[in-house]
């Protein structure tokens with residue numbers, strides 16, 4: 001795991017190459033194996049590979065989502081908020097598990113924040129995606145995880161750049 005984490009970076013440029021069905025199947029399994037509070041599993045995952053829908057998802061926000069148009073796959077992570085009061089944590093864990101499982105299979109990825117973000121002055125990014133994908137109102141949209149074969153290389157963060165002062169021993 002530490003080797004994966006050492007090379008993990010956000011990838012926003014993707015090759016024009018689809019992801020094999022076997023890999024998509026593994027990503028689905030990984031998402032469903034994410035731990036959740038009290039094992040409630042409030043999340044649901046929408047796997048999108050249709051280019052037209054990817055383009056529309058890329059317009060969810062004015063900043064920070066455009067690259068979804070070039071991804072081979074976007075996984076929209078949402079949750080039934082009536083089932084759990086810690087769905088944010090559950091969705092976040094599933095999101096990072098999707099990213100790390102992708103990385104292990106040579107796929108690059110980047111998280112697109114949807115919760116608490118705007119589509120425009122009159123609509124939230126969440127409402128825009130609910131409307132686009134037919135997600136019920138009581139489901140909140142946490143993130144979009146955009147994945148694909150990388151078309152950019154990023155240097156791993158060197159150990160010497162880690163903010164070691166953020167680690168405390170015994171007391172703050």
Ligand SMILES: Cc1cc2nc3c(=O)[nH]c(=O)nc-3n(C[C@H](O)[C@H](O)[C@H](O)COP(=O)(O)O)c2cc1C
Pocket residue numbers: 008009010011012063064065110111112113114
């Ligand atoms: C909760 C969260 C939300 C993020 N939202 C976005 C986003 O909306 N758009 C984007 O381009 N990157 C987004 N990112 C990626 C971060 O910008 C990126 O992880 C950070 O700059 C560190 O870079 P690295 O992942 O390459 O180490 C998000 C990451 C996290 C963890």
